[in-house]
Amino acid sequence: MPQLYIFILALLTIAVIIFRRDFVVKREQKTEFKKQVTLKLVAFKKEEADSVVPTRFRDSHSEERKKQKFDFAKHKELVRKADVAINKEHWQEAKQFLIQSLAETSKELPVYLKLGKIYMESGDLKKAETLYMRLREIDPDNASVHEQLAKIYTKKKRYKEAISHYVKAVELDEASDETLFHLGKLYQLLMRYSLAAECFRRAAEKKPRNVDYLFLLAEACAEDDDYDNALFTYEKILTLEPYNERAETASQEVRMKMKETEIVISNITTHQHNGKTKEPESEITVEI
Structure with a gap:
């Protein structure tokens, strides 16, 4: 019987030792976990603080530039x-x-705009795009920035983005006839002639005596088979410049196309009319 008590006591002792060891291990694991969390939190706060530094630097840089004598x-x-x-x-x-x-x-923005144009003209479209994207973040409502981005995307054949930026530039600067001109040329390139004509028409309204816009409008109308407006526009050019041979020749060509169209329509109408009135021939059966 005493041996049984000794055996039970030994088991209890072993159980207590195992329990205490597990308790210590878990406590150490919790301490290590808290330590890791603390380190990560400190690192995160440091990163957050570092990310604020550039903004603070820019702010201080702006303040310094305000005080600087130019x-x-x-x-x-x-x-x-x-x-x-x-x-x-x-x-x-x-x-x-x-x-x-x-x-x-x-006033740094005009200089950066000019610098971006140099990148474009020298063929460095990547630098130009990067610069104008940054300028757009600084001044999102600058029409010139959107127009230059549109030109870059046109050269890169990213036409959808180019149209988007041209449209935005037109919205921001409704007085600009050049932006409408470039947008119209892009629509013309994409064979969307009715939209091109609308852009040239609006550009011509802003510069009524600019015959280049009127020629583009007339050509876009003709390409869209809108011969009436094409002829009207050529005649308007001849009103401004009575001896303009190009407009005279083009107006004659449009008149010829209008006559050809009238003949085709007349033939179709006659054919349809004859088809309705002509009695079907009766079939002749021959018995053998």
Whole structure:
């Protein structure tokens, strides 16, 4: 009997030791888990703080630029030199002048717009797109930014995005006839002639004496088989420029197409009329 008590006591002792060991292990695991969570939390807060730094830097940079004294005469001269270099297609030289001019003005956006155009003209569409995308984030309602993005996407044959940005540019700057011109040319490229004609019509309304817009409008109407409006537009050009041979020749061609169309319609109508009135021939049966 005493041996049984000793055996039970030994089992209880072993159970207590195992329980305490498990308790200690679990406590250590919890401590380690809390430690890992704390480290991750500290790391996250550090990342969050680091992400705020650029914004704070930009804010402080903006404040510093407000206090900074600019040499506007120097800025103007550098931009003039950049324009001269652009006309000569000396892109690298033009970029250097523009970058230098940024240090002498508080109005950086026009310089960046010009810099983006240099990237485009020099064929670096990737840099141009990146720059204009950043400018769009800074000034989302700038019509010039949307127009330049549209030109980039047109060159990349991403026509849907190009149309979207042209339309946005037109909404933001309704007075711009050039944006309507470019949008119309894109619609013409895509053979959407009625939309192209509408763009050229609106551009011509803004510049009534611009015969180039009127020619584009007349051509788009003719391509859309809208010969009446095409002829009307050519006649309007001849009113502005009575001796314009191109308009005279084109108007005669449109008149010929109108006559051809009338003849075709007349023939179809006559054929349909004869088909209705003509009595069917009776079949002749021959008995053998």
